[in-house]
């Protein structure tokens with residue numbers, strides 16, 4: 001019943017749907033990874049989301065403006081490098097920013113950051129870009145700490161803990177459910 005009311009009450013329908021994007025009801029998960037951690041997180045989120053919604057998992061290197069335009073919501077996932085987003089993730093935003101400015105306003109997003117010890121710089125930078133696009137953050141940034149602090153540990157392949165992957169899957173599921181139900 002609640003679901004029915006939500007679907008038929010215009011005032012409860014989020015900006016993406018109200019703006020006529022119902023035909024593009026999918027979630028785009030864009031990720032970059034250097035040592036595998038963010039890929040595992042993005043895959044877990046995609047697995048969580050797919051039960052509810054069409055979900056496209058894309059490497060930042062392969063994604064372009066049309067991929068974002070075609071989706072109703074976004075999950076961005078990547079590592080923190082040198083206190084910021086990785087160059088590849090930044091290049092993705094640089095490539096897409098102006099082609100999409102004013103065209104995706106109000107759409108929901110969330111972010112997952114994989115970091116050795118901090119992650120706040122990358123999360124802040126991403127949030128600033130999302131603010132420029134006028135996206136709406138619908139889940140707080142989730143930062144997974146891998147405790148990689150020596151050069152050897154930083155360069156080694158990462159294995160993300162099951163509990164953290166579970167949290168990523170939950171975030172993906174929450175994004176998908178919110179989009180599918182029209183509450184974003």
Ligand SMILES: Cc1cc2nc3c(=O)[nH]c(=O)nc-3n(C[C@H](O)[C@H](O)[C@H](O)COP(=O)(O)O)c2cc1C
Pocket residue numbers: 032033034035036037038039078079080081082083084114115116117118119146148153154155158
């Ligand atoms: C060049 C470089 C710079 C890094 N800088 C940071 C940093 O500023 N803060 C941090 O918490 N971790 C930093 N790290 C660690 C990575 O964020 C961490 O290893 C993370 O798990 C990598 O995610 P990935 O496996 O998806 O590549 C850095 C790693 C590299 C290779």
